[in-house]
Structure formats: structure tokens, C-alpha cells
Amino acid sequence: MDGSPQAMPPGEPADPAISARTDAYFNRTRAIVQRFGDARVTYAVFLRRPVVSAPRLAVDWLRAVAAQRGTDFDIDVIHPEGTWVGAGDPILTISGSFAQLADLETLYLQKMGPPCVAAHNAYQMCLELPLVSFLAMDARHCAGAEMQEMMAYAAGVGSAAAQKEGAKGFIGNATDATAHWFGAARGYGTMPHALIGYAGSTLRAAEMFHEAFPDEALTVLTDYFGREVTDGLAVCRRFPDLAAAGKLAVRLDTHGGRFLEGLDPAESYAVLERHAPGAIRRYRSETELRHLVGTGVSAAAVWKMREALDEAGFPRVRIVASSGFNVQKCRVMAEAKAPIDVVGTGSFIPDTWSETYATADIIAYDGVPRVKMGREFLLTRKRNGKAGG
Incomplete structure (x- = not known):
């Protein structure tokens, strides 16, 4: 490392890193205030859309900067972590030296911004x-790593909020580095499509995984060769003990350009007529219909897989569904009563970044209230709660 700001890790609270990454007019404002005299100011921080409060990463960073600079910031979290916040409602206020802030x-x-919107998405999905x-x-x-930390934190916050309302929520994530946000020691996962390509068959990939990790539950991707049902059942028959113990799952990740094995438009409608007419x-909108009876991982696909597993005598084999599970797709799956056990998703990441x-x-x-024209609402916004930041 050469010591330049670009070589410093993300979030490092050293002043060179801050000045290199902040807007130039804020740097110049600091210099002007230092020259003409400091003032104590209070900032109100808000978003323009409803969110779930997820301020911890920002608050922790501000505290680290304050300690490094030998100053104090009075951070008042108006909406505690995990609570709903309306558009324009300040999530927190920050008071302290203008020169330092x-x-x-x-x-x-x-x-x-991004964690609050992602937390709201995760909360709704759950x-x-x-x-x-x-x-x-x-x-x-x-x-990058900083966004990865923000999104995992956000999913954990949204999940916890949903769990308070009775939802199961997120049981974990896919990486060790951010597993702590879900109260886990490590990430979850078994195999990508690449392992199946390497093994040459879905069954052989399952055998390899089980030999390498005999004490682990087994989740098998079944769409590589377009034989979700055939290959899924082959794995179940190869590992009947795991299937009977509830330690075997099939993961549906069917490409959006094709139907799950055995389905077409007519059969997709027929499946839902049997289970969720x-x-x-x-x-239904075009998007909703695609989630119900279209290509990819549709509600009909999930029901078709469940039918096949049950008819073959594997009622305890679970179904993991992935591919595009955002709030809307989760809602449609719920309306179709799709028998999903686990949803694998990254679609809580905000879709419209400007909303973040x-x-x-x-x-x-x-101590004198003053705000730019058009933001007077910040002076009168009622507080919904108070918690130390």
C-alpha cells in the first residue's frame, strides 16, 4: 500500500480518506468554518420514501470518526432500528461542531439510504x-465489500422486524463475512451450477458433495440439464435416509427462458387449477401471470415439483426456490399458496437506486432553528419514538 487515499479500505475514518471521497464543497465548507469561527449545528437525516430504519452502520462510522478527531457528536436516533419511517420523516439527528461535521x-x-430501503424490501418480502x-x-x-455489508445488515434488520410480526424471516445468508448479521457463524450453501457441470450429472454432483461434507444437509440444484423432476427424484432415491430425515432439498432455479420439466402453458394452468384456482x-398483470404460470420458477413449477416428490414417497424433501424473488413475486407466490420451504434471494437490493x-x-x-426554504417540515416533524444512537 502506498498510503494514498485510494489505497485505504472502505469506511476508514482517517481524514485523508474522508476528504478524498467526500463532495468538494463540503471540504471547502469545513475550511471556511475553521477560518471564520465554528458553530454548533444539528442535522436532520431523512429519505424521501417510506423505509425501515437501518442507521447502525452510519452511526457506528460517525462515532469512529468522532473518536479519531477527538470530538463528540450527539446522535439522536428518532426511529429505532427496525421501525417503519414515513417519507421525509427524520430518522436521526446529529449535533456537534460544524467544522467537524x-x-x-x-x-x-x-x-x-441503501440499507434503509433494502431493509424495507426484506421486511415486506418476509x-x-x-x-x-x-x-x-x-x-x-x-x-464490493462495503455494499455487501450494507445489504446483509439491511436484510437482517428487515427480517427481525418481520419476525416480530410472526414471520420466519431470514435464517442466514451465503457468505461467512456477513453471517453475523443473521446470528450465524458462517454462510449457508451447497453447490452452484458449475459443480454440476464439473461432475457431469446432477446425481454425481450430489454424491460428491455428500462424500466431501457427510454431516451437512444437502440442497441440490436440479435445473442444469432441464430435468428438474427426473434429476431431483434420482437424488432422492440415491439418498433415501437424508430424504426421510428432512435433510435433503431440491433447489429450483429454472432459467426464465424455459418451463420446468413437464410444464407448458396449458399444464401450468392445470397445476394451479388443482391447488390454487x-x-x-x-x-393479473403480465408480470403476475409470469410468476404464476410462466417460464422460470413459477408457482406452477413449485407445485409441480411438490406433486412429484409426494407421489414418489418423499414428502419430507424440501423445496428451495430462487430466481427473481422480489416483493411482488413473493406476494404472487403467497396468493398461489406455493409450497416453498426456503426462498434464496438477493432481490431485496433496491431496484431503483435513486430511491436510496x-x-x-x-x-x-x-440552537437557533433555521432551514432552507421548502424543508420547514423538518422543524415540525413529530417524533415517533426515541432511542439513543
């Missing part, structure tokens, strides 16, 4: 399928 806004807003366990598979879609007998933009405004200078 002026250049921090860029970075703490980065750590506030509530839509309250009897289903979720596994966070967001890491591969994240732009009400789900297809009212108006957090905003901070100073609302008081040396």
Missing part, C-alpha cells in the same frame, strides 16, 4: 411469505 455528510448518507424461510444471496450482486381466476438517496439538512445553528 461539515465534511462527513457524503459518506454517512451513503451508509444510511411478511408476504411468513411461513417461508429466507436465505440472503445478495453478495454476488453487490458492488383462485390465484388465476382474477385479473438519503438527505441531510442543518435545522439549527447554535
